Amino acid sequence: MPRLEAGTKAPAFSLPDQDGKKVALKDLKGKPAVIYFYPADDTPGCTKEACQFNDNLASFNRAGVKVIGISPDGAIKHNRFREKYGLKFPLLSDPEHKVMEAYGAWGEKTLYGKKTVGVIRSTFLIDEKGMILRAWYNVRADGHAAKVLDELSDA
Numbered sequence: 001m002p003r004l005e006a007g008t009k010a011p012a013f014s015l016p017d018q019d020g021k022k023v024a025l026k027d028l029k030g031k032p033a034v035i036y037f038y039p040a041d042d043t044p045g046c047t048k049e050a051c052q053f054n055d056n057l058a059s060f061n062r063a064g065v066k067v068i069g070i071s072p073d074g075a076i077k078h079n080r081f082r083e084k085y086g087l088k089f090p091l092l093s094d095p096e097h098k099v100m101e102a103y104g105a106w107g108e109k110t111l112y113g114k115k116t117v118g119v120i121r122s123t124f125l126i127d128e129k130g131m132i133l134r135a136w137y138n139v140r141a142d143g144h145a146a147k148v149l150d151e152l153s154d155a
Helices: 044-055 057-062 075-085 098-102 144-154
Strands: 014-016 022-024 033-037 066-071 091-093 106-111 114-119 122-126 132-137
Touching: 014 091, 033 044, 044 057, 044 066, 044 075, 044 144, 057 066, 057 144, 075 091, 098 106, 122 144, 132 144
Parallel strands: 033 066, 066 091
Antiparallel strands: 014 022, 033 122, 106 114, 122 132
8 A cells, every 4th residue: 555755746636525516636736735534424533533623624724724534425424424513624525445545545454453444544734736745644533633733833
């Protein structure tokens, strides 16, 4: 499984958001972005991570950084999740895992002591030119949004 590193070009993508509108990496050019991959809507860890990104959204916005979440879930689940928790950033659907694979966010992982294949919770800070500034793999959901925000202030 490929692992992206700082200084590499972010893989291009075009995925539908919760409203079926296509969102592409090229649409983000000119603005930095945080793209995070998570396993499933409305599960404990994913909810904590999404809510913490949402709670820090004003700070990301002040820094000019767009936040985008990507999971295998479809529009209906994304909309329910956004409504239930008041999420204000887009959630994209990658049911075929193609974008996740390109970012190294899909593959073998250990879950409760067993090897399985699935989403590897990962986050990428991408600059305004589409280059990876920072990649985090196998992140802990709780507190991660604050760590990403800290990284922005260090950049």
